[in-house]
Amino acid sequence: MDKPFKTFSEQVKILNTRMKTDEKTIYYLMRNNYYSIINFYKDPFIVNRRKEIYRDGTHFNDLKSLYEFDRNLRTLFFNYLTQIERFFKTMVAYHFSEYHDVNKVETYLDENNYFKRKKTRQTITDIITILKNIKNNDKLPIISHYHRTNKDNIPFWIVIHFLTFGELSKLYSILTNDVKNKVVASCQELFKTEYGADLIIDKLFIGSFLKACSRFRNAAGHNERFYNYTLKEFLNIANTSGITNNNKKLFSIYEGLKFFLPKEEYEKLTDELKKLITSLEKNLNTDWENKDKNKKYNVLSINNILELMDFPSDWQNK
Template sequence: MTIYDKPFKTYEEQIELLRTRNLNISDSEFAMHALDTISYYDLINRYQRYFMPDGEYFIEGTTIEQLYSLSMFDRSIQAFILKYSMFTENIFKTKLAYTLSKDFGVDMSVYLAKSKYKESYQSPNNVLTFDAVQLECLKTRNDNKIASNPTLYYREHHNHIPPWILLKNLSFSNSINLFKLLKNTQRDDVVNALLPDETGKTIPLNDKTNFIICALEAIRVFRNAAAHNLDFTALRTNETRKIPSSTLSKCLPGNLLIKKQNKKIGKNEKVYLKGIYGVMLSMMVLLKTDYLKKQFIVDFLSVFNGIDDDDRVIKPFLFQCYANIADMPMDTQDRFLIYLDQT
């Protein structure tokens, strides 16, 4: 008979286990609510690196109310990331569809013709082939499962499926892959549309292209983690989608959001850019318009308004915990406030 090392436990048993691990639970009813709505794994395991450094016992004074508040704050950040990742995805797909339509036309057999693309794209971990991406595009065209599928509607009511319709149903991942396989003329067109050169500031085209690919991949991964309730705070960009800090810095004004010393980005700043903060700044850059960038910051700052202003302990405590776990600058709020004031 198998003895399971992670057996089922009732909420009452979970509460008693947490108490033996030194978690302060003064209100059993609240603890029951927390475990019933968030789950033991998401409430405890997700943040144990910060609150249980030895993996066995909570730091003295840790309460279940603190863990619950941190979890709710984390979900507010994730909802914010989801919202603006959708903005970013839509902007990217709009630019991509515009170039495909302008240069290749609106007939799928033409704008997805193999001759229009590179045969493959080499990334550090694998080789992406056009045949594989084209197959995913055809699957999207033939998908009958989504009732609100605009591609299906066009297939049944029009004589062609233009790029701006296909891309609405093509996944973010496959859209990025299609972009990677574009020949230089079309890919450069999309790159310059997403990152136009500013007056007095020119970024080499190769650097812009690399930044866009890495930023889009990172945004996609963080968005998926938020959407599927994965360990969002522990997520970091790896070498295959490491956001180039120097290019990101050039896309942002002055020394406001990425701190430099002697014109060099410090080690701590580079750590910040591997996590949520780097993805946030990348989304800001790709949002393009000043209006959207400022709205982005206003929405981020509004997350903090959801924390009770009357509690002079929980508010700074929450962000201090979150910043430590997610590798965000402790002065993130101040950086954004200064940016709003100076731009």
């Protein structure tokens, strides 16, 4: 039988043939799936993939440390990607409503208010259908309130709240260029106020960035391995933005967040990221079997992990 059932004790015995463990390993496996730790986080520690031979001195706690680092990294970025989602929902609803006549009701349901081309036709239909379903959904308390009070208009800034990040990205892609340019101008104005510098981006950059953020947020939300998550498809977001690293991984998202987060929020993100990386570096160089915790050995450099994340070693100075 392929991959037969193994007891927790048998799982530890398998690990003992490949790496060091301790008396706490079995209890950790009882709370955390063996497959989710070993198969997802073993690669940086492997020196021979075919025979599954690990670096000398590798301890289960090293993989555990990377596993917990990744869990905390997902939580950290999920929070800030949620802020980006909320920010762009605000920007899109505001500028769309302002541009398409504030005196008309539910202009977001009019296909003529979108960028109509052959390649966008289906997306427009899909998005309008989603918006109609939200507008008519009496299970949503705020929507139900509007229906009960016989309001003749449910504003876009209410309906847009219920879109997913992916749907928001698609919505942005079908906005008219005039509306997109207004969103860009607002982003540039906020950045100038926060950082005292000009922000050189365009509407294409925002579309690409939203698409990438949506994918990373989904990866975080679905507990996928995150620290080296890679987009198979990634639109070019580097050329006009000044982003120094356009290599489909987390560092590009981290750099891009600076353009749209409040300055104090981006600084908090950076500080929290430093703490996570510093903690991982300490754990990767701990002799887990030695009572003298000041004794170090070099199983894996933190720079190996940073490289897998596409973070340069001096990332915090960029």
